[in-house]
Amino acid sequence: MKEIKSTQNKKIKEWSKLTQKSERRRTGCYLIESWHLVGTAIQTKQPIKWILTTPEQLNQHRDVLNRFENLILITDRVAKRLGSTVHPQGIFAIVQMPDSSSIDPKQVKDGRWLLLDQVQDPGNIGTMVRTADAAGFSGVIFGLGTASPYNPKVVRAMQGSQFHLKLANGNLKDWITNLTTNHVPVYGTILDPEAIDYRKVKPSDRFGLVMGNEGNGMQKQLLKLTTKNLYIPIKGQAESLNVAVAAGILMFELIK
Amino acid sequence: MKEIKSTQNKKIKEWSKLTQKSERRRTGCYLIESWHLVGTAIQTKQPIKWILTTPEQLNQHRDVLNRFENLILITDRVAKRLGSTVHPQGIFAIVQMPDSSSIDPKQVKDGRWLLLDQVQDPGNIGTMVRTADAAGFSGVIFGLGTASPYNPKVVRAMQGSQFHLKLANGNLKDWITNLTTNHVPVYGTILDPEAIDYRKVKPSDRFGLVMGNEGNGMQKQLLKLTTKNLYIPIKGQAESLNVAVAAGILMFELIK
Incomplete structure (x- = not known):
């Protein structure tokens, strides 16, 4: 399993910019956080590019997460960098945005x-x-x-x-x-x-x-x-x- | 009319603390901001202790505000200190809280x-x-x-x-x-x-x-x-x- 320990990691820096519209448009992706959202995204078969999880969250949801290939283990400090709250839960996913002009x-x-x-x-x-x-x-x-x-x-x-x-x-x-x-x-x-x-x-x-x-x-x-x-x-x-x-x-x- | 120009003024420091529950309890008052709220408070005859206004707001609402005794003219900088937004409108009131245990x-x-x-x-x-x-x-x-x-x-x-x-x-x-x-x-x-x-x-x-x-x-x-x-x-x-x-x-x- 891939592991990212540094908040200065290039990918982490990129993903933390997904709060910005320009970066979402450039990559076609957005970031979700918390098990409630990540779990629902998995369950409803969303186009998930990556799941980022702390060891603690991996432990709690191992049965679901282990079935997933693009899993990245992150540290609490990296989770803090990506999270929108002071105490993030420690689980995130990078999800492809659906084609927004898809309905005629x-x-x-x-x-x-x-x-x-x-x-x-x-x-x-x-x-x-x-x-x-x-x-x-x-x-x-x-x-x-x-x-x-x-x-x-x-x-x-x-x-x-x-x-x-x-x-x-x-x-x-x-x-x-x-x-x-x-x-x-x-x-x-x-x-x-x-x-x-x-x-x-x-x-x-x-x-x-x-x-x-x-x-x-x-x-x-x-x-x-x-x-x-x-x-x-x-x-x-x-x-x-x-x-x-x-x-x-x-x-x-x-x-x- | 009273005038306060310094953000370090003792009263301004006290009033900016009314965001805290302890200070509201100590004084029995809370702070409202914007003409919509201050105007409604005047219209519905609330127990207003002070109205603080920038010259610009005073100019706009002179007919209503001039009838009020406890009016204090403040600068834009003082308004910024008291306000909850980056560009406060520039009008505030210190209002007495009703007795919260008043309903049996x-x-x-x-x-x-x-x-x-x-x-x-x-x-x-x-x-x-x-x-x-x-x-x-x-x-x-x-x-x-x-x-x-x-x-x-x-x-x-x-x-x-x-x-x-x-x-x-x-x-x-x-x-x-x-x-x-x-x-x-x-x-x-x-x-x-x-x-x-x-x-x-x-x-x-x-x-x-x-x-x-x-x-x-x-x-x-x-x-x-x-x-x-x-x-x-x-x-x-x-x-x-x-x-x-x-x-x-x-x-x-x-x-x-």
């Missing part, structure tokens, strides 16, 4: 799709992917201006849901136009009591749901293309809901 | 209450308070082991909702026992498909809803005291929902 909206004729329009906060994005997974969605489409699905903070919040549903970058104008052409209704969301109360939409197994930017909401030009635009009535004095909470309420209502 | 559960005979059992993440907690506000709840009770409502990260996520509903520390065992004795049903939450599907509970204007710890859920001893324990069916492969998303789905279902 023209071909999408059913399923439930979450479309993200310029959503900024990685925690919100990751949480929405996790919720879409829990709600049994087919995939999440990342519109221009939405943070990358493989940003480390998004990855942390997704908690492995990227292995359960499709994630792709996409032009939301194309997506909305093609879905509606294919008779898949698309629901926009808007903070406007004049819009349609979300409780009035009939649950279904085929639709698109668009969530917008935290501060500005959905782009106006997209709101014009949707089948309907929905609103969650606010009963108290809060001005709005957190976008991930709003997405959760809508997704679980629309799948009922 | 024996007296609570109606309303909608969110009870937080050992919830850890300040962002989750603040988001749940904001959602409870949006859903028209009466208040949020912070059980032992739940982060403080005046932790700066909780305050940021609440987005001013602390001024719209009641927040109090409380013993959840007492709360659940007293609410149920007063014929106010209390719903626990549990990740167990054997529990009651949340969609089967009749919406109402009086109930308690308990949300548990991110990793471990609600304490077992509390689950035994509730009227019913609810479950949100997971349709996909995610193991669970983020606690703030789950709380949002439940609160908006129960108020329908």
Whole structure:
């Protein structure tokens, strides 16, 4: 088994740069950390390039890890260099990113799709992917201006849901136009009591749901293309809901 | 008008320590930042001790701020010292914390209450308070082991909702026992498909809803005291929902 003991090792230096978008684009890979994620990646047969593990983690998961060829033993210090927390668990994988342009909206004729329009906060994005997974969605489409699905903070919040549903970058104008052409209704969301109360939409197994930017909401030009635009009535004095909470309420209502 | 130009000023040093629980307890005060929060605090007549403002912010909000006596002009450097971001807006207030033990559960005979059992993440907690506000709840009770409502990260996520509903520390065992004795049903939450599907509970204007710890859920001893324990069916492969998303789905279902 290969072993890396130095934090100055060339490969370790390269992999620790996978937090950066440019390096992820250059290599086509991203880094996951913790047994929960690495174990799920193995179980769901992801294209794993390398697994890096401390002796302690290897010991704990020997039966699963020993079946894997590209295994590298690392020291606690190397784990600290790669990890995003003060006390990393000590297990990582370098995973190939799926081809992000792999879905042609023209071909999408059913399923439930979450479309993200310029959503900024990685925690919100990751949480929405996790919720879409829990709600049994087919995939999440990342519109221009939405943070990358493989940003480390998004990855942390997704908690492995990227292995359960499709994630792709996409032009939301194309997506909305093609879905509606294919008779898949698309629901926009808007903070406007004049819009349609979300409780009035009939649950279904085929639709698109668009969530917008935290501060500005959905782009106006997209709101014009949707089948309907929905609103969650606010009963108290809060001005709005957190976008991930709003997405959760809508997704679980629309799948009922 | 008083003016503070030095980041070494004794008061500024003290106020910048209000991020710490011990200092908040010593002084009975916490710090809010941004016009959105300070403006809401003024509008809802909070017990504001001091407002600190840069000349630029004073200029923008002169009509409101000039009515206020305890106004202190600060420099951009002092604002940076107090602020939690790289580019603070330049307006702050020192606000007295309400008496956190002010609600006696024996007296609570109606309303909608969110009870937080050992919830850890300040962002989750603040988001749940904001959602409870949006859903028209009466208040949020912070059980032992739940982060403080005046932790700066909780305050940021609440987005001013602390001024719209009641927040109090409380013993959840007492709360659940007293609410149920007063014929106010209390719903626990549990990740167990054997529990009651949340969609089967009749919406109402009086109930308690308990949300548990991110990793471990609600304490077992509390689950035994509730009227019913609810479950949100997971349709996909995610193991669970983020606690703030789950709380949002439940609160908006129960108020329908």
